Amino acid sequence: MTGIEELLLSRIRDVADYPEPGVMFKDITPLLADPAAFTALTDTLAGIAERTGATKVVGLEARGFILGAPVAVRAGLGFIPVRKAGKLPGATLSQAYDLEYGSAEIEVHAEDLSAEDRVLVVDDVLATGGTAEASIQLIRRAGAEVAGLAVLMELGFLGGRDRLAPALDGAPLEALLKI
Ligand SMILES: O=P(O)(O)OC[C@H]1O[C@H](OP(=O)(O)OP(=O)(O)O)[C@H](O)[C@@H]1O
Numbered sequence: 001m002t003g004i005e006e007l008l009l010s011r012i013r014d015v016a017d018y019p020e021p022g023v024m025f026k027d028i029t030p031l032l033a034d035p036a037a038f039t040a041l042t043d044t045l046a047g048i049a050e051r052t053g054a055t056k057v058v059g060l061e062a063r064g065f066i067l068g069a070p071v072a073v074r075a076g077l078g079f080i081p082v083r084k085a086g087k088l089p090g091a092t093l094s095q096a097y098d099l100e101y102g103s104a105e106i107e108v109h110a111e112d113l114s115a116e117d118r119v120l121v122v123d124d125v126l127a128t129g130g131t132a133e134a135s136i137q138l139i140r141r142a143g144a145e146v147a148g149l150a151v152l153m154e155l156g157f158l159g160g161r162d163r164l165a166p167a168l169d170g171a172p173l174e175a176l177l178k179i
């Protein structure tokens with residue numbers, strides 16, 4: 001494990017049985033509160049944005065906003081929020097999906113993405129892959145290209161990587177930590 005991986009892992013707190021029994025919740029708030037760890041995470045993800053040739057960063061509400069917005073600034077790219085349904089005021093594209101605990105629907109402003117865009121999706125956790133898959137579907141439906149998906153951590157036992165393979169269609173999935 002690299003020094004950065006050790007630093008990031010040491011700042012993630014496990015919370016058992018949250019938000020419901022049987023779920024081991026990965027809490028990133030200690031990482032966000034540590035400027036060295038948050039900066040290292042931002043710089044690493046911005047490096048992925050540059051390597052994949054992304055022209056925009058999509059962040060997934062809510063934790064993907066916290067990570068994705070500074071990545072976009074650091075990489076010199078625009079930031080596009082993908083929000084839970086009902087929060088965006090303009091014309092939207094919507095996609096329903098299932099979570100490890102429940103189901104939801106996400107939306108993006110249709111005007112924010114076009115055929116000229118290569119989009120890096122940023123989020124904190126890849127679990128079942130439902131959220132990421134829905135975001136990739138939104139990006140493609142908006143006519144844009146998917147540059148890749150970058151997450152802080154992948155919960156490998158939930159099979160998100162396999163689920164996402166068809167949607168990613170060869171675009172890279174980069175997980176800084178595999179759990
Ligand atoms: O791979 P999946 O099974 O789809 O799960 C991963 C998603 O779940 C969490 O978000 P959540 O919907 O809990 O929202 P939050 O960021 O607002 O807490 C997490 O931040 C990812 O977006």
Ligand SMILES: Nc1ncnc2[nH]cnc12
Nearest residue numbers: 024025026027100125127
């Ligand atoms: N176990 C988990 N911890 C944190 N975020 C999650 N999103 C989906 N599953 C999660």
